Amino acid sequence: MRMYDIIGKKRDRNILSEEEINFFIHEYTKGAIPDYQASALLMAIFLNGMNEKETAQLTNAMAKSGDTVDLSPIEGIKVDKHSTGGVGDKTTLVLGPIVAACGVPVAKMSGRGLGHTGGTIDKLESIPGFKTGLRIDDFIQNVRDVGICVAGQTGNLAPADKKLYALRDVTATINNISLIASSIMSKKIASGADSIVLDVKTGSGAFMKTLEDSVRLAQEMVKIGENTGRKTVAYVTEMDIPLGAGIGNSLEVIEAIDTLKGMGPEDLQEVSFTLAAKMLNLAGKGNDEECMGLVKEAVKSGKALDKLREMVIRQSGDPEVINDYSIFGEALYFNEVKSNFEGYISHLNTEQIGKVSVVLGAGRETKESPINMTAGIKLLKKTGEWVNKDDVLGVLYTDNSDALTEAKRLFYSSFSFQKEPVDIKPLILAFIDANSVNFF
Secondary structure, three states, X not given: OOHHHHHHHHHOOOOOOHHHHHHHHHHHHOOOOOHHHHHHHHHHHHHHOOOHHHHHHHHHHHHOOOEOOOOOOOOOOOXXXXXOOOOOOOHHHHHHHHHHHOOOOEEEEXXXXXXXXXXXXXXXXXXXXXXXXXXXXXXXXXXXXHOEEEEEOOOOEOHHHHHHHHHHHOOOOOOOHHHHHHHHHHHHHHHOOOEEEEEEEEOOOOOOOOHHHHHHHHHHHHHXXXXXXXXXXXXXXXXXXXXXXXXXXXXXXXXXXXXHOOOOOHHHHHXXXXXXXXXXXXOOOOOHHHHHHHHHHHHHOOHHHHHHHHHHHXXXXXXXXXXXXXXHOOOOEEEEEEOOOOEEEEEEOHHHHHHHHHHHOOOOOOOOOOOOOOOEEEEOOOOOOEEOOOOEEEEEEEOOHHHHHHHHHHHHHOEEEEOOOOOOOOOEEEEEOOOOEEEO
């Protein structure tokens, strides 16, 4: 079997066999297939797609490409959550401590930044000393002792996906339903959770730009999860507007802490609380209404914030950041971007705003690029809001003064204005389970 033939077959829009998919994943994982051939196949898949059977086989091959995690030593139903990625999406940092504070174990393996979206691991590592590279045994023990652990994907957990994830980031092959679904679900299957809650983003800041495509992706992933014995559900949530105000690693951690203190932005609270309640529901803690009550009480009582502090301490981070945000440090330069227009903000190009954060240093240009933990954006005005001339739309933070001119130009051009009021879509657009799609 030759990789050349497999590439040609998918280039010509033919269906790959299970043997061909397994060959590709096995040989690429062990380094026998070079990046340029893997990139060629990824682009052929991106352009020509995969059917349901191919996608399922790719998912299983990647899940079996390394170790799988046995979470049976952890008591209770283990519920995982995954977001397809967006701008300002720091929901894991909020819902993880909430769910753990309600008595449901959170054993979560997360990733780094991908394209214009941030990564949970990068955000957590903005906390001085915080360790995300853990052995599986330590990861499980942390969950048993503290109730929560958020760690990076280990070298042996779905290693095929880890290699392809980085390659897709730099070859413009991210936004494909089969590749996204198989990437996400291979990690979820290998991570050992009993049930999975998915947050599929839609809009200009998401990989899926339309509601139709987002629902299709959600259905694909729910189907994969259910077929592997995991109770799986999905929400489709709005990403035509960044979530919250902070965009960038330490800025997002600070906003998540504020939310656990009951002072966070309403949009971040709504999405995080909804996902947390569904995780509790799948863990058998009650119906949706009862679980939402548990979520709000965990925040109001301070138990969720205490659980975050426990996690930070256990993973060698400095817990004082929860009370003193100056410990995160500050960017060397900042610039206020003011409006030249008076009117309502009719639209935000959220993907472009995410790219501005990359220009500032908060994200990666390539898979080897370093990131600046204090760089990013504070978004002060959002879609639907009225702005006067000279109102500050946002503040840009960076250690690279040369980046400010281009970042300011891109940021301002992300805004569209009109004189008439703007209708705002709901944050949560649909709920998908194995049986139905429910629109809100």
